[in-house]
Amino acid sequence: MSENLHFKDHHSEQRLFRNRMLVAIFGVVALLSVLVARLYNLQVVNYEDYRTQSDQNRIQVRPVPPTRGLIYDRNGELLADNRPSYTLSIVRERVKDLDATLELLGQLVELDDSDVEKFKRRLPRRRPFEPVPLRYRLSEEEIARISVNEFHLLGVSVEAELVRYYPEKELFAHSVGYVGRINERELSSFSEEEVSRYRGTQSIGKVGLERSYEGVLLGEVGYENVETNARGRVLRVLERQDPKPGSELTLHLDTRLQQVATEALGDNRGAVVAIDVKTGGVLAFVSQPSFDPNLFVTGISFTDYSALRDSLDVPLFNRVVQGQYPPGSTLKPMMGLGGLADGVITAETQVADPGFFKLPNDSRIYRDWKRWGHGKHVDLIQGLAQSCDVYFWDMAHRWGIDGMHDIATRFGLGEKTGIDLPREYPGLFPSREWKRGARGVPWFPGDSLNAVLGQGFVLATPLQLAVMTATIANRGTHYRPQVVMAVDGIEQPPEVLQHVDARPEHWDLVFEGMEAVVYSTHGTGKRAGAGLDFKVAGKSGTAQVVGIAQGEKYDSEALKERHRDHALFVAFAPLDDPQIAVSVLVENGEGGGRVAAPVAREVFFDWMSRTYEDTARVDGWRPPMVSSAAGVQREAG
């Protein structure tokens, strides 16, 4: 019975099982269809969408910063270079224990608290897979130490970056300038286009040519499509549009001349500008004291910066274009020319100089710098040679401020020279309108007497004086001063701003007067031509110091010294075919002829001794004798 039951059960059970299995098969087929439908939906219907998603996933466009244009002096010597600098960065995502990693790094490289602090401030602003810089400018040894320990330092990377380097250090800090990290203020002032141009770029020109030529030095950013993994790490470059490197600048500046001028100025505070008379090109541009621009490139430390900022000698101050000094008697040749051109004086005009001058209907006595005067028959040549004040007072009194203002403006005083450097100051040459507007009082005849001597309201930058001198040397062609000679090898044409018209004999007279400054018995600038085999024409100046041009603090010890007169000297050479014009300012140097003129002499000597071959070819000028004057011991070549 039980066997029977078993068999009966067996069949019904089997039928039952088969029914159940058929339902299950139906379920299996249905669910498999769902999977197939799902695959169809993903892979066929929405294929395009997912393909896009997948591509976006892995392909990122990354900016490739261009290399910044190099800057060379006129002889191809490098003034601004790009050098690889190694930066230590941390990718947060890949670091397990940040504090432990930082501590370990602290044992391997020099890390001060401010590095770590800056790093921690940057950290939350970056995405987890982006490297956050911790230390810049690693030394070779530090790099080696990190690579040896790489195995412990997961998430730590050392990246090379091209960083500006100024091999001449202090020498060109005020002309070439420097770059620094782009700051928040600059970033927020960028236009949309600039934002994209600076993608991937860390630094921007802050001062000097680096700033004024930022547009051409920067270059154009490139792009690359890179394939990344899920952590943003670049695996492969798919496509690349190369960046366009920035343009190269070739300057008129001459490294050796710059060196000579700097050495000649010695420990004095001051400025020297040398200009190529034929083009307006700036050959030397010295503002003393200077500073090492390399300090600023990757961010200057607070200590270094406050040392520079708080120094009484204001090394950061660009005396050449921002120092506004009373030019003193250096204006006299220009004034003389103006007087001649306007017919106020002639070659024959003579003035008796008893040592003082009185305006008609005025009891005030204006004293000449020489108490007993320059004699009874002072003409223009003597007036220039001995810097006779009375001669010019007499002229100024008869001439009036309007004519003086006009000629000064034509020589570039009282307005910016237009040099290709930023933040130039205009100086001041007063006029009736200016005085009424600025001071609210009318022009007094006494003001004209001050103005003709470059005192009173008159202020000029050393650059303006150099431009003025070059314009005289040119017999009236007023070039815009330019530091850059060529961009990417393409010469920048000299630019004539205006022409000062005067009869040739007027120019001859002024030249003669300036020659007499250097070569006549009582000339004030004899030291400018000592031992030179070519002729120098110049004019000394001494400016009373009321306060230093920029209102910085004085300490009582320095006070006395800093109340001394500024010494000035402007000159050009050679006299018969002017090549180079120079202006020298020595702060608190007292005598222009004594202190400033020798500086000009050094500049002339160096420049002419090197270029004599050209000069000789052009107009038969002979090489200078090697001078026996002190301080001129240089290697030949």
Place this chain on the structure above:
Amino acid sequence: MASRDYMNRLPDTGSSLRRPESFSRRWHVDLPLLLLLMALAGVGLVVLYSAAGEEFHYVKRQAVFMGLAFIGMFIAAQIPLEFYRRWSPWFYLAGCCLLVAVLFVGVGAKGAQRWLQIGGFRFQPSEALKLAVPIAVAAYLHKRTLPPSFLTVLGALVIIAVPAVLIVRQPDLGTSILIAASGIFALYLSGLSWKMIGSAIVMGLLAAWPMWMWGLRDYQRQRILTLFNPDADRLGAGWNIFQSKAAIGSGGWSGKGYMQGTQSQLDFLPESHTDFIIAVLAEEWGMRGALILLALYLLIIARGIYISFMAQHVFGRLLAGSITLTFFVYVFVNIGMVTGLLPVVGVPLPLVSHGGTSVITLMAGFGILMAVSTERRRVLF
């Protein structure tokens, strides 16, 4: 008791054979199934090579496991079904004890405690239960008249629930579901009344809310929510599914080419060589490749169902059916979760995902299937 035991014994196998034995008969190998499994294992190794970033190390390891698994399958096929049936309570009890041990002395990773450490060897008891539970349920039902009575069903449910709950506690929801499914399939195939199935579904729906509130862990809830709105947390819980969908979808019909899958090769796809390996295949081989894989699975399942149809007694039938349907659940849950149809639970793609124990368990299951398939040939009538 004795007579009843006798009655439920499997038909004797000792009788004579009329024809000379073929290889498959002699060694209890089901040739179609063997060939299909070998094909699948081959595909698995090829995909794994790409998914593991062309690291031969993984492929070699997996090949070794595959070899062991095929040996295991062969051994499992040699064992008479009677042996499985008789020993099933002991397998089952031993398995449950190990699960309890895991809860106390187990070791784990990623917040789960799933392994027992014996010397240098790690062992995951829940894998053993994947076979022990269907065998136990099938053996239990084999002794009873079918369709099962209410009490019988209750007994079977207890057999299923004990290990399932223990495994959920590890926590390992994926394995728990698979084990429960294997038991329930046996119960279903034995003729569980539709009424009971219907009321179970109703009760399940009623229990859904309390389960959601108290039965699930936060991350599990998160995974389910992610299913409905994968874009909500693209970098968090939605990341895996977003990336795997992008991988599969961007494969298109014909795929990006072997080892050319950007999603998988560039590390966007998580778990690309284990649970999400189908996404690698779908990305690189396209829908064509995915369909070929599904076809292979379908053929294996079809063969399993055929074997269960041909089985001569309840135990073999239920066991073969349960193993086959559970195998399908593996496939469906894995592909469903990778394509974003189901929440992400840790279920590997059978014989393709990297991982040793799962391959060995699966192949042992197929060995039992072969034992069932050749068993009928031992039967006289």
